[in-house]
Amino acid sequence: MLDFATLDALRAHHPAWRLLRSDHAPLVASFLYRVFVAPNVRVMPAADLAEALEDELYALRLHLGESAFPRAALDYLNDWASADRGWLRKFYKPGTDEAQFDLTPATEKAIAWLTQLAQRQFVGTESRLLTLFDLLKQMSEGSEADPAKRLAELQKKRDEIDAEMARVQSGDVALLDDTGLKDRFQQFTQGARELLTDFREVEHNFRQLDRRVRERIALWEGSKGTLLQAIMGERDAIADSDQGKSFRAFWDFLLSSRRQEELTQLLERVLTLPAVAALQPEARIRRVHYDWMEAGEHTQRTVAVLSQQLRRFLDDQAWLENRRIMDLLHGIESKALALRGTPPPGTVMEVSQPGTDIELPMERPLFTPATRPVIARLVLQAGDEDIDAAALFEQVVVDKARLSRHIRQALQDRSQVTLHELLSRQPLQQGLAELVAYLQIASDDFRTVVDEAMPEPILWQAVTVDGEPMTRSARLPRVIFIR
Secondary structure, three states: OOOHHHHHHHHHHOHHHHHHHOOOHHHHHHHHHHHHHOOOOOOEEHHHHHHHHHHHHHHHHHHHOOOOOOOOHHHHHHHHOOOOOOOEEEEEOOOOOOEEEEEOHHHHHHHHHHHHHOOOOOOOOHHHHHHHHHHHHHHHHHOOOOHHHHHHHHHHHHHHHHHHHHHHHOOOOOOOOHHHHHHHHHHHHHHHHHHHHHHHHHHHHHHHHHHHHHHHHHHOOOOHHHHHHHHHHHHHHHHOOHHHHHHHHHHHHHHOHHHHHHHHHHHHHHHOOHHHHHOOOOHHHHHHHHHHHHHHHHHHHHHHHHHHHHHHHHOHHHHHHHHHHHHHHHHHHHHHHHOOOOOOOOOOOOOOOOOOOOOOHHHOOOOOOOOOOOOOOOOOOOOOOOOOHHHHHHOOOOOHHHHHHHHHHHOOOOOEEEHHHHHHHOOOOOOHHHHHHHHHHHHHOOEEEEEEEEEEEEEEEEEOOOOOEEEEEEEEEEEEEEO
16 A cells, blocks of 8 residues: 555665665666666676676766766675665675675666656557456456356357358458557567566565575574474475465476477567567567576576575484584583683783884875877778688588577477487588587586497588588487486
8 A cells, every 4th residue: 555654664665766766876777777687687796797887887987077986896786785775686606705696676676667667659558458358357267166157158259269260261361450469569578578577576585485494494493393394384385375376387387398389489470570570679589488487497496495405404414513513512611611720820822012003194105097098090091902701701600509499499398318319300500510519518508428338320411522412420429418
């Protein structure tokens, strides 16, 4: 409820409202949108993020003057991640000492609201009305318990489908006009962005659960069984909540290879329509379902962190280590009590005389301004050399991203696949260079197993110097990609 007290509390404490009130709001919102939201980046190392912000600050200082944004990029990032701001989340991954940054849900909400302030060339209303009407129909039909009414509704739908099939067979095909296509595509784009935003909030909720579990384990003084019962009760409550059920249904739907292929085909066909192409959609719309999968995987990894915490608590090795530490502490206490009545003779501890380091002002080095490079304005003149540029157009570039997508698609419905099976589905197009790229991807990006005892022949088509087709082959150990 938006009463005065609620809004006053949000204005004082909510990070999104603090961001909109900040003097640096244009810098924060534009930079974080460009780095995190637009490319759908979930986590970025501190060094890379600071380097990108330093470039942004340098460009702004050239435009606004040297006095604009005087602090270092890393200082700004740490300030944005502080508790007073809450615009970034700073954390450390297990096993690393480099800080990582991620957006908070409040910051993404503020950025999403700012994007809606821009004036749109076309504002569609028909698609939203149809969506709302369809949702009402789904709720009404899904909650109807009377079999007679359900059958009557299904019969009505069947009659409508039969009538439409009859019209199509007679040549009367109803097509959407350009306005309808633009309206629905704009609604789809907005919904796709909002879904990515919701993923970050779902991940934040699971992370809050993980934090509560860690705090409870650290402060628990009762029995282990009671603690496990409380923790598993909270875990089941999250999984069985409306949010958990909705996320699980979404994840099961998206993991279906048939659904992914259907989404890919639909997007390819819709984006080639002239009315949709005239809107100049973003390039990431073509692979938005893969962005959904990446965001969902990130959320699943957050849930895996909670499971790892429980496994560490149940680890007998950790329990024995704690027992050994307690024994050492008890031994130290016993020896201290035994020596209490007979203190050691002589000096036990010495403290050096306190002093101060005197540093005169004239001994400090003066500030040395950075030297800016001077670029000479030279006029390039065309040379008289007659160079054959054909070699520049004969370079072979292997698209590793296409090969990685092919491997992931093959592993969606199977737990493992061999290199020979991959090449039987999609033969080599660039010969030995593409085969070497597959082997490099296997060692860098995927979990693989090499079976030296089972060699496999790899065949591909090539062209001789005279232009005649020929078949080349390579004999390699069996390479197995594992999901």
